[in-house]
Amino acid sequence: MSYRKVACVGAGITKFVRRAKETGRELAWEAAKMALDNAGMTLADIDCVVIGTAPDAFDGVHMKGEYLADGSGGFCKPVMRHFVGGGTGVFAPIHGWQHIASGKFETCLVVTEEKMSSCFPAPAGAFITIFDHTTEQPLGPTLIWIFALEMNRYMQRYGLTEADIAKVSVQNKLNAIDHPAAQLGAKITVKDVLESEVLAWPVKRLDISPASDGAAAIVLTSEHKARRITDKPVWVSGVGWALDTAYWATRDLYYPQYVEKAARMAYDMAGIREPNKEIHIAEPYDPFDYKMLHHMEGLLLCKRGEAAKLVADGVTARNGRLPCCPSGGALGVGNPIAATGLMKIIELFLQLRGEAGKRQVPGDPRIGVAQAWGDLMQVGTVVVMSR
Amino acid sequence: MSKEILPGTPLSSEEFEKSITIEEHPNLEYSWDDGIAIGRYLKELKEGRIIARTCCGCNRTMLPPRMFCELCYRPTDEWAFVEDTGVVNTFCVTRVNWDASRRGPDEPPLIPAVVEIDGASKGMGILHLLGEVDPKKVKIGMRVKAVWKPKAQREGKITDIKYFKPY
Numbered sequence: 418m419s420y421r422k423v424a425c426v427g428a429g430i431t432k433f434v435r436r437a438k439e440t441g442r443e444l445a446w447e448a449a450k451m452a453l454d455n456a457g458m459t460l461a462d463i464d465c466v467v468i469g470t471a472p473d474a475f476d477g478v479h480m481k482g483e484y485l486a487d488g489s490g491g492f493c494k495p496v497m498r499h500f501v502g503g504g505t506g507v508f509a510p511i512h513g514w515q516h517i518a519s520g521k522f523e524t525c526l527v528v529t530e531e532k533m534s535s536c537f538p539a540p541a542g543a544f545i546t547i548f549d550h551t552t553e554q555p556l557g558p559t560l561i562w563i564f565a566l567e568m569n570r571y572m573q574r575y576g577l578t579e580a581d582i583a584k585v586s587v588q589n590k591l592n593a594i595d596h597p598a599a600q601l602g603a604k605i606t607v608k609d610v611l612e613s614e615v616l617a618w619p620v621k622r623l624d625i626s627p628a629s630d631g632a633a634a635i636v637l638t639s640e641h642k643a644r645r646i647t648d649k650p651v652w653v654s655g656v657g658w659a660l661d662t663a664y665w666a667t668r669d670l671y672y673p674q675y676v677e678k679a680a681r682m683a684y685d686m687a688g689i690r691e692p693n694k695e696i697h698i699a700e701p702y703d704p705f706d707y708k709m710l711h712h713m714e715g716l717l718l719c720k721r722g723e724a725a726k727l728v729a730d731g732v733t734a735r736n737g738r739l740p741c742c743p744s745g746g747a748l749g750v751g752n753p754i755a756a757t758g759l760m761k762i763i764e765l766f767l768q769l770r771g772e773a774g775k776r777q778v779p780g781d782p783r784i785g786v787a788q789a790w791g792d793l794m795q796v797g798t799v800v801v802m803s804r
Numbered sequence: 805m806s807k808e809i810l811p812g813t814p815l816s817s818e819e820f821e822k823s824i825t826i827e828e829h830p831n832l833e834y835s836w837d838d839g840i841a842i843g844r845y846l847k848e849l850k851e852g853r854i855i856a857r858t859c860c861g862c863n864r865t866m867l868p869p870r871m872f873c874e875l876c877y878r879p880t881d882e883w884a885f886v887e888d889t890g891v892v893n894t895f896c897v898t899r900v901n902w903d904a905s906r907r908g909p910d911e912p913p914l915i916p917a918v919v920e921i922d923g924a925s926k927g928m929g930i931l932h933l934l935g936e937v938d939p940k941k942v943k944i945g946m947r948v949k950a951v952w953k954p955k956a957q958r959e960g961k962i963t964d965i966k967y968f969k970p971y
Contacts (some may be wrong), residue, residue: 428805432812436820439813447811455805472814477828536827539904550836551846552868553931557902559844560914563931564898570918573894573944599808599914615914617898618939631812666929669869670894767805 420518424643424650425510425802426636427456428763433600433631433751436534441476442488444632445530449490452526452634456646463636465650466491467528468498469509471754471791474543477543482567493682502547503704503791504627504658505529506633506758507798511656513637523639530632531753540628545791545800546788550661561625563615563794567670568707572619574671575722578646579619579726583610584728585706586623586748592735593745595775600629600751626704629751633759635766649770654784655689655801657682676715676790676797683786684717687801692717696801698768699739700761702789705747712788713741715797740778743768758789758798765802809891841869844883850960852952856924867924871933886923886949889971893918893929897939906917915939919968946970 429442431437437517439447445468453459468489473481482498489496494792499505499512508527513527532539544560572582584607591604605623613623643650659678661668668674680692689695701712710724718739727733733741744750744764747757765785767773784803788797838846841857845868848855857869861876873880895917899907907913915934920927922957934942935951948968958964 428812429807430805432810432814434812434814435817436815437812438815438819439811443811451805451807451811533821542903545902549868550834551838551842552962555961556916556931556933557914558916558931559902559904561896561900561904562896565895565898566916566918569896569944581962597808598812615897616900617896619896644885664868664874666893666931669927670918695878704873771805 419554419695421520423514423517423637423653424640425653425766425782426638426643426646426650427452427458428766429455430598430763431631433629433753434596435600435627435629437532437630441485441530441532443481443539444532444630445488445528445725447487448632448634449488449526449528452636456636458636458646460490462524463494463526465516467494467509467513467516467525467527469500469505469512469755470494471500471502471505471531472543474536475531475533475540485530488528501701501792503754504631504758504789504796504798505755505791507762507787507789508658509755509759510635510637510653510800511658511798512761514653514656515594517639519638520761522641525637526731527636527637527759528632528634529755529759530754532630533632533753536553546755547656561617561620563665564705567794568619568668568705571707571711577725579611580607581725581729582624582707582710583607583711583743585703586610587705588728588734589742589746589748592743592776593749596745596750598750599745601627602745602749620705624706626747629753631751631753631756633756633763635759635762641728650803651766651769651802651804653800654803655683655687655799657799659797660792661795662794663666663793664772665795667767670794672716672721673711673790673797675710675795676788677717679797679799680716681797682789683801687803689801692786695783696739696786697780698743698765698778698785699741700785700787701741701746702758702766703742704752708790709742709746713791716786716788716799735776735778735789743776743778761787761789769802839846841871844849845869849962849964852955853887854888854921856884858882858884858925864925865923865928867921867928867930885915890919890921890948890968891949892942892944893920894944895934895942896898913939915942917968932965933967934969
C-alpha cells in the first residue's frame with residue numbers, strides 16, 4: 418500500500434429536525450466543535466477542512482461551501498467542498514481520507530451540513546434541473562417519480578410485495594427511538610406504512626425519509642497522530658466510489674451496479690473477501706425503505722433479491738446476525754442529505770468503539786460498512802471502518 | 805460523544821409557518837443547446853419518427869442518440885430509425901407534480917414509465933408517460949405504442965409524443 422493509514426478520532430452531530438432555528442453555519446459550527454471536543458483537539462490542531470453539502474438550490478445560497486467555511490473551522494485553512502448528491506455524506510470521509518492518506522496533511526476536520534427547510538414550497542422542486550433539459554424536463558418529472566419507477570422494477574424483478582418492503586421502515590424507525598439526534602423515531606406497523614398517503618405508487622409517505630436540517634462532523638488523522646490522541650482509533654480501512662451514467666433510463670434499475678463497483682473497491686482495500694460473513698454491522702443508505710434492500714444487495718451483503726427476507730427474519734435487526742441501520746437510518750434519524758451519510762459513519766465509529774449506548778449492537782463488532790447513494794440514481798460511495 | 809443533549813433547535817410548525825419569506829424572482833431564462841445528437845432526435849420527432857445512433861464497438865443501438873459511446877469511449881457510427889413501439893420496463897402512478905404539489909381531484913393520475921423502444925438495444929429505455937389506460941391495468945412487460953400529436957402541432961420536442969398507450 419502506497420498510502421498512509423487514516424483514523425477517525427472524534428465525532429459530533431446536531432439533532433436532525435424538520436426545521437432548525439440555527440443557520441447552516443451555526444449547525445456546522447455546533448457539529449464541528451463537538452467533533453473537536455470529542456477528539457480533545459482544538460482548531461489549531463487541524464491542518465485542513467473538508468465540507469460536504471448537497472445542492473446550493475436547497476438553501477438558495479450560491480457557493481455553499483464558501484458560505485459554510487468559517488462555521489466549519491475553515492478560516493484561512495485549506496478548504497475543499499465536494500458534492501455528489503445524496504452520496505455526499507459518505508464521500509466526505511473519503512475526501513478527508515484522500516487528504517491524509519496522500520501524506521500531505523496529518524489532521525482533517527470533515528463537516529457535512531444540510532438545511533432543506535429553506536426551500537419552498539418543497540425542496541423536491543429544486544431537483545427539476547437534474548433531469549435532462551431537453552428530453553426529460555418537458556415531461557415534468559420529480560425525484561419521487563424515478564424512485565417509484567425503481568421500487569416497482571425492484572419489486573417486480575424479485576416478486577416482492579409492498580408489505581415486504583415496509584418492514585424496513587418499521588425496523589429503522591424503531592431503531593431511531595434510541596438515537597439522540599432522531600427526528601422520526603417511532604413504533605409503527607407495516608399496516609401504518611401501507612395505509613399512508615400514496616405519493617407515487619408504489620411509494621407511500623412512510624416509505625420515505627423526511628426532509629431535515631442538521632449537521633455532522635468527524636476528525637480524521639494520520640496513524641501516528643491518532644495513537645497520541647486516543648487508544649480507541651477507528652480506522653478508515655476501505656474506501657470506494659463509482660459513478661454510473663446519467664442516462665438513467667437506459668440501465669435496468671433493479672440492481673445498483675455502481676454500488677457494487679464502489680463496494681468492491683472498498684472491500685479490496687480493506688482485504689474483505691466475503692462481505693456477507695466478514696462485515697459485522699452495516700449502514701446502507703435508506704432514504705426510501707426499498708433502498709436499504711437494494712443497497713444491501715449492491716454491497717454484496719446478501720444475494721440479489723434476498724435482502725427483504727433477511728429483514729423479515731430479523732437478521733438485520735440490532736440483535737441480528739447482520740445489523741443494518743442500527744442508528745435508525747435516514748428513515749428514522751432523518752435525512753439532511755449530506756449530514757445523513759456522515760451520521761452513518763459516526764454510527765460505525767461509535768458502534769466499533771462500543772460507545773453506542775442503547776443502540777450498541779451485541780457481539781463486539783470490529784468491522785462495519787457505510788454507504789450512500791445519489792445524483793441521478795447513479796453514484797455509490799462506500800466506506801469500510803474497523804478497529 | 806461529548807454532549808448528552810445534542811445541539812439543534814427544532815422550530816414548531818407554528819413558528820415554521822410564521823417565518824418571513826424573502827421572495828426573489830431573478831429574471832433568468834435559459835436557452836439550452838440541443839446538441840448534435842439530440843438536435844437530430846428532436847428534428848425526427850417532429851416528423852413522427854424516433855432515431856437512434858449505433859456504435860460498432862459495442863454493437864448497441866442507443867437511445868437517446870449520442871455522438872460518443874460512453875462504454876467504448878469512441879465516436880458513434882450511424883443513425884438508425886427505430887420503432888415507435890416498445891415494452892414497459894417499469895412505471896409508477898402518481899399525483900405528485902415536479903414541485904411536490906398534488907394534482908387536482910379532477911385530474912387523472914400521471915403514469916410515468918421507462919419504455920424500452922423496439923429496435924434499440926435491450927434495456928435502452930426512455931422516460932415518458934402512459935395514457936389511454938386504467939392505471940390498475942398497467943403491467944411491467946406490457947407492449948405500448950407512441951401516440952403522436954397531429955403533425956401541425958409538433959414542435960420538435962419530446963412532448964410531440966403525447967404518451968404511450970397499450971397496443
